[in-house]
Amino acid sequence: MHTYALSGAASGIGAATRSKLEAAGHRVIGIDLHNAEVTGDLSTPEGRAHAVEATLESCHGHLDGLVTAAGVGPPIRGPLVARVNYFGSQSLLTGLRPALAASSVSQVVQIGSNSTTLTPNIPDHLVAAFMDGREEEAINIVSGIEQPFDSAVAYAASKTAITRWCRRAAVTAEWIGSGISLNVLAPGAVNTPLLEGGRIDADFGPLMESLPIPVGGPADPDVIADWIVFLLSPPARFACGSVLFVDGGSDAVVNA
Ligand code: NAI
Numbered sequence: 001m002h003t004y005a006l007s008g009a010a011s012g013i014g015a016a017t018r019s020k021l022e023a024a025g026h027r028v029i030g031i032d033l034h035n036a037e038v039t040g041d042l043s044t045p046e047g048r049a050h051a052v053e054a055t056l057e058s059c060h061g062h063l064d065g066l067v068t069a070a071g072v073g074p075p076i077r078g079p080l081v082a083r084v085n086y087f088g089s090q091s092l093l094t095g096l097r098p099a100l101a102a103s104s105v106s107q108v109v110q111i112g113s114n115s116t117t118l119t120p121n122i123p124d125h126l127v128a129a130f131m132d133g134r135e136e137e138a139i140n141i142v143s144g145i146e147q148p149f150d151s152a153v154a155y156a157a158s159k160t161a162i163t164r165w166c167r168r169a170a171v172t173a174e175w176i177g178s179g180i181s182l183n184v185l186a187p188g189a190v191n192t193p194l195l196e197g198g199r200i201d202a203d204f205g206p207l208m209e210s211l212p213i214p215v216g217g218p219a220d221p222d223v224i225a226d227w228i229v230f231l232l233s234p235p236a237r238f239a240c241g242s243v244l245f246v247d248g249g250s251d252a253v254v255n256a
Pocket of ligand 1: 007008009010011012013014031032033034040041042043068069070071072073084088111112113114186187188189190191192193194195
């Protein structure tokens with residue numbers, strides 16, 4: 001039996017992942033705003049610190065894996081997207097790393113997004129502000145984006161930055177050198193409340209509907225959860241700093 005921490009455990013992809021891990025006999029410490037072993041708000045420094053501290057206490061300083069799935073998406077305001085998707089995830093990755101290093105088999109999956117390669121004009125200086133940890137500057141940049149679908153740009157920038165952060169960290173002494181494999185799963189459209197929130201928005205909904213999905217439509221969260229479980233399994237240990245796109249073909253249509 002392994003012990004996993006899982007943010008975003010109360011809904012969508014996170015909830016499906018919890019079900020599969022628990023069905024396989026593992027222990028899951030869910031981290032979410034509600035309905036979780038650890039409740040905390042990953043949009044604030046205090047909430048993040050509490051989430052890290054309570055998780056470390058619950059796992060007694062020993063984790064076999066971490067899945068960072070908590071996130072918000074368009075049309076939710078850009079500042080909240082930035083705070084949760086980048087700074088919320090990055091604080092869990094950093095804060096829980098010592099507990100992951102205490103296990104000989106630890107594996108981490110960060111949930112990214114295919115928005116990173118599908119969204120035009122992601123501002124480089126915003127990605128840099130995220131990665132340098134300049135949170136208030138990042139929020140100022142996000143707040144000042146003057147173009148339609150600013151929350152979509154904030155979303156793609158936050159996912160680009162956290163993906164790059166993971167790839168850079170993955171190959172270092174602190175991560176793979178400490179026996180922790182770290183990879184990113186980049187889903188496309190998945191039928192969850194997050195997707196539905198975009199779909200019903202008067203402005204953003206039509207944009208989403210125009211996204212080509214060659215396999216025919218969005219995935220169910222269970223499908224993505226199976227990929228996450230695979231990335232937590234022994235064969236996936238040769239993956240290190242990889243980004244796996246599982247998106248029904250949308251990225252290939254636009255970028256191949
Ligand atoms: P969801 O809305 O079903 O689940 C997200 C979870 O994150 C919820 O349980 C929510 O309470 C939690 N959360 C949100 N803000 C939080 C905060 N401040 N503190 C703590 N927890 C918070 O969404 P879904 O779709 O399952 O999303 C999971 C991940 O997958 C997200 O990172 C999302 O960006 C990513 N993703 C989703 C796609 C989709 O089409 N559904 C596509 C690509 C990526």
